[in-house]
Amino acid sequence: MILSCIAIAGATGMVFNLGTTTSLFATRTLHLGGGGFGALMACFGIGALPGAVMAASSHGAPSPRLVHALTAATAGSVLLTALAPNAASAFAGMVLIGFCSIWLVAAANTLVQLLAAPEVRGRVMGIWSMALPGANPITGLFSGATAQVYPRGGIGLAGVVLFAAVAATWAALRGKAAYPQPAVSQ
Numbered sequence: 001m002i003l004s005c006i007a008i009a010g011a012t013g014m015v016f017n018l019g020t021t022t023s024l025f026a027t028r029t030l031h032l033g034g035g036g037f038g039a040l041m042a043c044f045g046i047g048a049l050p051g052a053v054m055a056a057s058s059h060g061a062p063s064p065r066l067v068h069a070l071t072a073a074t075a076g077s078v079l080l081t082a083l084a085p086n087a088a089s090a091f092a093g094m095v096l097i098g099f100c101s102i103w104l105v106a107a108a109n110t111l112v113q114l115l116a117a118p119e120v121r122g123r124v125m126g127i128w129s130m131a132l133p134g135a136n137p138i139t140g141l142f143s144g145a146t147a148q149v150y151p152r153g154g155i156g157l158a159g160v161v162l163f164a165a166v167a168a169t170w171a172a173l174r175g176k177a178a179y180p181q182p183a184v185s186q
Contacts, residue, residue, distance in 0.1 A: 001064055002115050002124060004169035005108045008071050009131040011165035012108075014158035015078060015101045016133070017140040018044065021147040021154030022094075029151045030087045043091045047098025054099075055106035061114050062107035068166065068173040070104035075162030082156035105132065 019041060026037035077100050081093025109128065116124040139161075147154025 001172050002112055004064075004172040005067060005112045005115075006127055006131045007168060008067065008108055008162075008165045009105070009128055010135050010139075011158075011161045012071075012074065012101060012105060013132050013135040014139045014143055014161050015074060015097065017136055017143045018097070018155065018158065020140050020144045021151065021158075024147045024151040025082075025090070025155055030084075030090055032087055036087065040090060040094050043094035044098040047095035047100075048102040049098075051099040051102035052106065055103045055110075058107070062111050064111065064173040067104065067108045067111055068169060070100055070107060071162055071169070072166045074100040074104050075159045075166060078159035078162060079156055082152045082159060 022040050023034075023037045026032045026040055027034075030036060032039070074097065077093060077096040081090055081097060084090035084093050112124060112128055113121060143154050143157055146157050
């Protein structure tokens with residue numbers, strides 16, 4: 001289950017590269033200019049605030065099922081935003097991306113920490129850190145290159161990668177309402 005969450009973290013890293021692709025989406029696709037790019041990124045932040053509140057107000061540990069559902073919701077919101085027919089839809093999509101992605105990252109991070117045995121928790125979180133923000137130079141390169149050719153595709157690529165993570169982690173995370181207790185080493 002930890003590996004599944006780390007795979008999701010790596011895929012989610014592409015969402016946090018939206019600053020690389022959203023500028024081209026705002027200017028070339030939505031014809032909004034620099035101010036429109038700023039407004040789109042602000043919408044992400046507006047959505048992130050209630051997402052963080054939802055994560056913080058959760059009672060008990062996040063379930064693997066919740067992490068899986070939030071990954072699918074984030075992927076769907078990214079793809080809907082990439083296909084947005086107008087600026088208003090794109091603004092709403094960015095709010096939804098912010099909400100889902102921040103809640104997802106907080107839930108998955110918490111689940112990984114709770115699942116890791118205490119003696120290896122630091123190593124596991126080091127791998128987590130390499131998967132989420134550490135992958136940004138690589139994922140940003142692919143997203144940016146795709147956005148140069150097709151701005152909607154630059155954003156949509158993040159959604160496709162997230163849906164691939166949903167499929168890859170299906171067996172490990174589906175239907176598990178609660179997290180199992182971590183193994184205690186002797």
